[in-house]
Amino acid sequence: MSRIMSGIQPTGSLHIGNYLGALLNWVRLQEEYECYFSIVDLHALTARPEPQELRLAVRELAIGVLASGVDPERAVLFVQSQVPEHSELAWVFSCMTQMGDLNRMTQFKDKSQFQADNINAGLFTYPVLQAADILIYRADRVPVGExxxxxxxxxxxxVRRFNGIYGQTFPEPIVVPAKAPRVMGLDGESKMSKSRGNEIGLFEEPEETMKKLRGxxxxxxxxxxxxxxxxxICNVFSYHGYFSDAATCEQIAADCRSASIGCVDCKQSLAGNLEKVKGPIRERAQELRANQGAIDEILNEGGNRARAVAKETMDLVRERVGL
Ligand code: SF4
Structure with a gap:
């Protein structure tokens, strides 16, 4: 069975972009593959969050992942920092990575603009840690957005460089395309993101969602x-594509073109269909929040399972590179 590795950053409340771009795919992928799903808190440090906020964000993300349908019996769900082998392999990989290659990463340029007062080395070497996240499990498939x-x-x-120098050790991972690689924010101008304030929260009450949709x-x-x-060309209509059925989308499109409905009617219909998805997730999340001990148990168990595999890989890497 092919092995999948995927991570999500604990950067604040989950929004529907996270749900469509990552969580929904995780729920589908766990049916077909051996899956390792990680809450990548080490990556989150590149933005230097408050310690207490980071811990809370990790917990809320775990709740969101489970409430969305990821099954810890099927997939290994764990917190990245509980498996120190990620960082160890990242160091080995950073010695296999040319500065010129990292300089070409467009996401580093984008993020540097966004946090111009904190362009740290972790931001620059972020893709190396990401490579280690995947390859510490020798995963051969990775679901990634564009x-x-x-x-x-x-x-x-x-991988090619490492295998070329030390012998065949890692598979070359391939992309599993995500169904919704890029969900735009409510401003219609940039990707949905909590930090840009253009998001529809996954746990939001319907009234709040409608208030945001109005704008x-x-x-x-x-x-x-x-x-x-x-x-x-309407961003609101693109959300219908994700949350409304085909017949509703067709009707909305026709009514929009003929001006039989106004944008508020259209947004109300969307809010109703969004709530059909968000409502049950919000309820499950509330139940999980009331049972924090169970969350700890799931994450500890996932961390142990992940660590067993990561240790095997690291033992092999140590032997190959001469440590
Ligand atoms: S009715 Fe308004 S919100 Fe709906 S698709 Fe048309 S332009 Fe967009």
Whole structure:
């Protein structure tokens, strides 16, 4: 069975971009593959969060992952920092990685602009740790969004270099395309993200979601209620594509083009369909929050299972490189 490794950063409350881009895929992938799913708290340190906030974010993320349907009996769910072999392999890999290759990473440039006052070395070598995250489990498949494809290419390059010098040790991981690689934010201008404040929270109450949707960008040509719209360029319509069934999408598109509905009607319909997905997740999350001991147990058990595999890989790497 192919082995999948995927990680998600604990950077604040989960939003529907995380759900569509990662969690929903995880739920599907656990049916077909041997899966290692990690809450990558070491990566989160690149933004230097408050310690207490980071711990809380890790816990809330674990709750969100479980509430969304990831089954710890099927997949190994763990916290990255509980498996120190990730960092150890990252160091070995950083000695296999050329500065020129890291300099080409577009995500480093993007993130540097976003946190211009904190351009740290961890941000620069982030893709090396990411390569270690995948390869410490010798995973051969990785579900990544389009913005991570370049990092996976670098991981493959590191594997080729390592295997070329020390002999066949790691597989070259390939991309498993995610169904929703890039979910745009409510501003319609950038990827949905908590830090940009353009997100629809996964645990949000329906009233709050509707309030946010009211301000969401739509087709700029629909200035008045009876102006015909263009659903194909409307960001709100793209959300319908994820949460409404095909017949509803077709009807909304036709009604938008003929101006039979206004944007508020369209957004109300979307809010209803969003709630059909978010409501049960929110309820399961509440139940999980009431049983913190069970969360600890799941993460400890996942950490132990992950560590057993990671240790095997690291023993082999140590032997190969002469440590
Ligand atoms: S009716 Fe819906 S699809 Fe059409 S422009 Fe308004 S929000 Fe977008």
């Amino acid at each position: 913005d991570q494809v370049q990092h996976l290419e670098l991981a493959r390059e590191i 969401a960008k739509t087709d700029p040509q629909r200035l008045r209620r009876n102006d015909p719209g263009r659903p194909e």
